[in-house]
Amino acid sequence: MCGLAGIFDTREQRPIDPDLLTRMNDALWHRGPDAGGEHREPGLGLSHRRLAIIDLSGGAQPLFNEDHSVVVVFNGEIYNFQTLATELTAAGHIFRTHCDTEVIVHAWEQWGERCVDRFRGMFAFALWDRQQQTLFLARDRLGVKPLHYALLADGRLLFASEMKSLLLDSKLPRDLDPHAIEEYFAYGYIPDPRSIFKSIHKLPAGHTLTIRRGQSLPAPREYWDILFQPSSNKLDIQTAADELIERLRESIRIRLISEVPLGAFLSGGVDSSAVVAMMAGLSDQAVNTCSIGFNDPKYNESAFAELVANRYHTNHHLDTVSPDDFNLIGQLATLYDEPYADSSAMPTYRVCELARRRVTVCLSGDGGDETFAGYRRYRWHMYEDKVRRLIPQWLRGPVFGAAGFIYPKADWAPQILRAKSTLQALARTSIDGYFDSIAILNNSLRAALFSPQLRRELQGYQAVEVLRHYAKRAPDHPVSRAQYLDLKTYLPGDILTKVDRASMAHALEVREPLLDHPLLEWAATLPPEWQLNGREGKFLFKKSLEPYLDNDNLYRPKMGFAVPLAAWFRGPLREQLRTVVLGDTIADTSLFNMKRLRWMVDQHQAGIRDFSPALWSLLMFGAFQNNLLSNTPSD
Template sequence: MCGIAGLFYPCLPKPIDPARIVAMSDAQAHRGPDGSGVWCVAGVGLGHRRLAVIDLEGGVQPMALPDQSLAVTFNGEIYNFREVRAELEALGARFATDSDTEVLLHGWRAWGPDLLARMNGMFAFALYDATSQSLFLARDRFGVKPLHYAELADGAIAFASELKGLLAHPLLRRAADFRAVEDYLALGYVPDDACIVAGVQKLPAGHFLLLQRGRSAPQPVRWWDIDFTRRAAGRTRELKAELIERMRTAVRSRMIADVPLGAFLSGGVDSSAVVALMAERSKAAVKTCTIGFDEAGLDETAHAAKVAQRFATSHRARTVGHEDYGLIDTLVAAFDEPFADASALPTYRVCQLARESVTVALSGDGADEALAGYRRHRFFAAEERVRGLLPSDVRARVFGQLGALYPKADWAPRPFRAKTTLLALAEGGAEAYARAVGVTTPALRDQLYSDTARAALDGYRAEARYVETMRQAPARDAIDRAQYADIRHWLPGDILTKVDRTSMAVGLEAREPLLDHRLVEFEASLPPSLRIRGGQGKWLMKKALEPWLPREILYRPKMGFVTPISAWFRHALADEAAALARAPLLLQSGWFEPRTIARLAEDHRAGRAEHGRTLWQLVMLERSLARLFG
């Protein structure tokens, strides 16, 4: 795993100062502590920071062909590179290394952009073709690896794995985009179609961008998309067997490394399944690690220990407590943009723990999105059944009135918190689901915003992207559309960003076998009844895993990697929450009403309302603004 950076002049081949490429690369040194390199010719410069995983001696980057006609800087892993290499050798290609990077060079010469469809992996790369005077930027199907780019004042297109790589260039203008703040407060992250630094773009997952000298920059091209319109045929027993075999193949392909390898083990279904299949393949004990919490209701270490014992892994565990709040500046530095998924804190800790003994760790991420594993998926499916019973105007009138009258009871047991459900039933399915995936509601955001902020938004709402994506999804069912939107937005914006930044911050490569595209494409074809059944998400996966995992692991309520941030803000960190109303950057921005922030903190501390996630958002936003725009 690595960090990449570079410059390309599309109008005329201006000379490149290698020192600028070095500065952009070195800003991402944590992504590649094992080496660095720069490759420059007139009009283009490529930089690289390397975390050596495959072909430790030969895989040095940037890598160029002997005649210098092609050069590439690459972040990621191509898991089927040996198969692709054999195909290229049959076409006459001659390889000088055993690395997967060289496959990109010969693959481009043979197939051009079509090489992407042949690759199974996680990647972001920039490839320069001297013959066509072009720069090709590409990103993997799901957006496991990031890629940012921006046009500079001198006409150059700058790119880098992380935003901090672009910020290292003196010509990048630093100005905040308030629409990205709206996106962040709504969703908890800045999505892939936005950036808090105005003018910076993220290459979307499953897209490429071909820049050619003498031509204006085109829009990115989608080269892959997930399709929920197909339906797999076969009996349940056959589909279970196929699912396990595809999972087994995905795990096996991601166990190839020339460095120590292990796994994250939370004690949930997904990571436990990965560990089970790793243990089946490995002669030695699989190295596993987990993080627990000082809040018993959120601690899963006992479950992880049972799985570790079952598969005789070499297991280690540590605990996260409120004192780990001191990591906040470390997280802000790792993410650049504000990021409010509080599970980033324990994810960073588990990456630290893993890095003490391995260089590569397999995770269980991706199954919830592909197989409807989140609680919100089950709620949405149930709500859609109710929506189908009544005309939309009747629903809007009946449930809208009930929702308006029902008290907002954040303090009550979950079955008695019906207000959100009633209001959701009054809305259309896409609108309701867009709110369900959010953090701070539109109504609360309106209370937080100043008149200046509302004017800047001019009616824009972050939820609109979810609604539009669901309406245009290649899908046959409501749950298809919800999952498709999650794969397009939530997965790259939240889950994969979290894992990439926290793992790379400590020089660890994280791999996601449950996001093998062949596996996910198969899962997307499963009938909804095999994804959600009997109140269980990931139903077919759980049934298929019954020979491997105990029922208490498979069928216990999903806990998730949830940080007890709300409890901390009521007790040990109550003063931190109260101080938000006086936070200099939030006040100076002119975007927020200080009295509203103070009220949220006090209501939360007193237990009158639940605002823990919103308060955490504001903490992270204030720290990120200070770092980016100080």
């Protein structure tokens, strides 16, 4: 795993500022502490930080083809590089290393922009072809690896693995994007291709960007999409379960290639346990496993991780931390470079810290919920959609809308009595209903939170448009549709961003076998009822794993990395919350209704309402603002 950064003059061949290029590269030192490299020529500068995993002595970057006319800087792993190298060698290409990076330059020579279709893995790279005067940027299908870019007024294109590199250029505008602010307070992250800054874009997952000198910047090109369409081949459940295991084994096998110590995260949940079980069957030596436990039993899964560790005789390492591990709040703003409100980033950071003490590469279970329909919200979305399909929108909207308006909000009541949100959801369309189920602040709360100035700048824009954009080509079945929407938004924007930044902060490479695109494409052909069967999510996945895992690992309630925000804000973070959310940094942005913010803080700390998701989002926005103000370069 590595970091890359670069500067490209889209207009001419003006000299590249060598000091800026070096500083951009140094800002990514944490992503690749083993080595650094640069290449400069008129109008182009490429830089790279390396975390050596394969071909430790021969994989230095930037890496060139035979005549030095093509050069690449690359972050990620191409798992099928050996097969591709054999094919490319037969076509006449000459390899000088044994690393996967060299496959990219020769694949470009052989197949051009379609080279990405051949790659199986996680990647973000920038490739320069001098003869064609072309810069080619690419990001993997699911968005495991990040790539950001910005076109400046002077015609220079900046690009990097993290935005902190781009922000080192004092000529980069730092105006905040009001649409991104709206999306952040809805989703808790800013979905691709937007960033918090108007001037910076994220290359979306499954896209490439081809820039030719002297031409205007084009739109990114999509080269991959997932098609949810049940197969015409009539498989019985047991045959499908057997095939799933074989595909999972193969996905894990190709991710075990490494010349450095390798292990796995193990929470004791279905996904990480499945990965460890398959690794144990493929490894001659005991698997290294790492877990985080909490000293509060409400959040502690360590006993379930130990079940798997004992069954497969792993070298198991457990660190116990307090649920009150909130000392990372300031550091998160530095890691993410923009507001990011998933509080599980803190325990994720800690488990990466633990793993890096013992291994350099870790396999994870990320992506299992999206691939095999594991989120509880899928079940509720399916139930609500059944009602929506029975009653036309012209009748359902006013009837359920009125009932939801009248019904009292009862956060304090048992779940069965909290009907207000369900009634309101049934009044909406399917997409609007799903958006409301995942939004951390609903439409009315965001509208009340924002200042009149921000609402004017939004001009009626609402964050649900992100889902509506993808819904145009989403499958019709409610479960498959929800999976598709999450694969396009939540997975790259939240889950994979969280893991990338937390792992790279410790120079740890994380590999996600459940997001192997052939496995994902096959899973998308399964009947939806094999994914979510009644109340059981991951139905086929769990059935396939019954010979390999205990029922306590497969069929217990999902826990996840919970963080006790509500209690924090009434206890140890009480004063910090008031200082940040009600302080001058937030007030000076003129983005928020400060009277409303004060009311929310008072209501929450008095125990009247639970506004913890909204307050955490505001706290992280304030941390971002403080980080931005303290790291803005002078001209």
